[in-house]
Amino acid sequence: MELANIERLLDKYLNAETTLTEENELKNYFLGDNVAPHLEEYRILFEYFSTSKNERFTKSIQLNSKKKHWKWLSVAASIILLVSVYTGYEKKQERKAEKIYKETQFALEILASNLNKGTVAIAQLKEFEKAKNKIFKQPKRNKK
Amino acid sequence: MKQSEFLKTVMPFKDKVFRVAKRLLVSTEEAEDATQELFFKLWKNRSKLKDYKSIEAFAMTMTKNYCFDRLKSKQANNLKLIHSNYKEKNTSLDRRMELNDSVSIVHQLIENLPEQQKLIIQLRDIEQYEFAEIAEMLNLQPTAIRVTLSRARKTIREQLIKQHNYGIS
Numbered sequence A: 001m002e003l004a005n006i007e008r009l010l011d012k013y014l015n016a017e018t019t020l021t022e023e024n025e026l027k028n029y030f031l032g033d034n035v036a037p038h039l040e041e042y043r044i045l046f047e048y049f050s051t052s053k054n055e056r057f058t059k060s061i062q063l064n065s066k067k068k069h070w071k072w073l074s075v076a077a078s079i080i081l082l083v084s085v086y087t088g089y090e091k092k093q094e095r096k097a098e099k100i101y102k103e104t105q106f107a108l109e110i111l112a113s114n115l116n117k118g119t120v121a122i123a124q125l126k127e128f129e130k131a132k133n134k135i136f137k138q139p140k141r142n143k144k
Numbered sequence B: 001m002k003q004s005e006f007l008k009t010v011m012p013f014k015d016k017v018f019r020v021a022k023r024l025l026v027s028t029e030e031a032e033d034a035t036q037e038l039f040f041k042l043w044k045n046r047s048k049l050k051d052y053k054s055i056e057a058f059a060m061t062m063t064k065n066y067c068f069d070r071l072k073s074k075q076a077n078n079l080k081l082i083h084s085n086y087k088e089k090n091t092s093l094d095r096r097m098e099l100n101d102s103v104s105i106v107h108q109l110i111e112n113l114p115e116q117q118k119l120i121i122q123l124r125d126i127e128q129y130e131f132a133e134i135a136e137m138l139n140l141q142p143t144a145i146r147v148t149l150s151r152a153r154k155t156i157r158e159q160l161i162k163q164h165n166y167g168i169s
Helices: A005-012 A020-031 A037-052 A066-135 A141-144 B003-025 B029-046 B044-049 B055-076 B080-093 B095-100 B102-111 B113-127 B131-138 B140-169
Strands: none
Touching: A005 A020, A005 A037, A020 A037, A037 B102, A037 B113, A037 B140, A066 B003, B003 B029, B003 B055, B003 B113, B029 B044, B029 B055, B055 B113, B055 B131, B102 B113, B102 B140, B113 B131, B113 B140, B131 B140
16 A cells, blocks of 8 residues: 555544554554564554454453452351250250259258258167167056 | 353453553552452343343443542542552653553553543454443543544654654663
8 A cells, every 4th residue: 555545544544534444454554564664653553453453351251240259158158056055055055954853963962961960960870769768667658 | 141141142242341440540459359240230220221222231341430430539548549549650660660661651651641531442443342332331522432533643743753763862
């Protein structure tokens, strides 16, 4: 393509009056090998434009949002928390009851052992009574 | 609309959405997140898609709005700091090497343009949309787009010549 034509197109290009076809003509010229030295700056420009267009979005598009995931996760987490708090509470109640049970048991044992002491004492007293009865006469029986 | 059908209509312009998002948001990761988010939004609104003349143009409008919102909230949250950190890393470290790499000069020059000019350069010179299509996407008059585009092209060219002459002398 003749240089005069390119220069004319460049003027139009700077005024943003070129069509896409004309801009492609310019691009082809500047990506080619015989760029006029005084138009060097345009070569840099059009090279940049064409390399920029090659950039790609490499990740895959996910239509199921992560956010939704998080929502469900939080629901699950709160359920787990509730359950664990509930079972923890239950456990605590259980332990409390056990403690109370043990304490009562202990108290009853003390009571029982003390009661036994009483019965031992009574047994001794009975022995004493027997001995006494042997020694002394029993007036009531005689009266009968 | 089924998932496969949706993907069929949407896949042809996923790279375009990504490139436009990257042009505006600068960082690749953010552009990827934005693309992901935008396609999810499109999928959620799939029942309304039939009402649009061109789904691609609608997607581009969404991309533009989404990215501008992101930029605005970033400024509001002073997250611009992170943003400039990113740029810093990209320019100062590799600057000497990249300055020789003339292609990235253009990248820098476009980055320095105002948002609207950046966007229009991207849509026209890289994605090669017709003026009428860009007008529909941005809800602007075609003449306004031509004016902005002309301004952007002239700025880039002037800067390029400046840098070029500087490099020679």
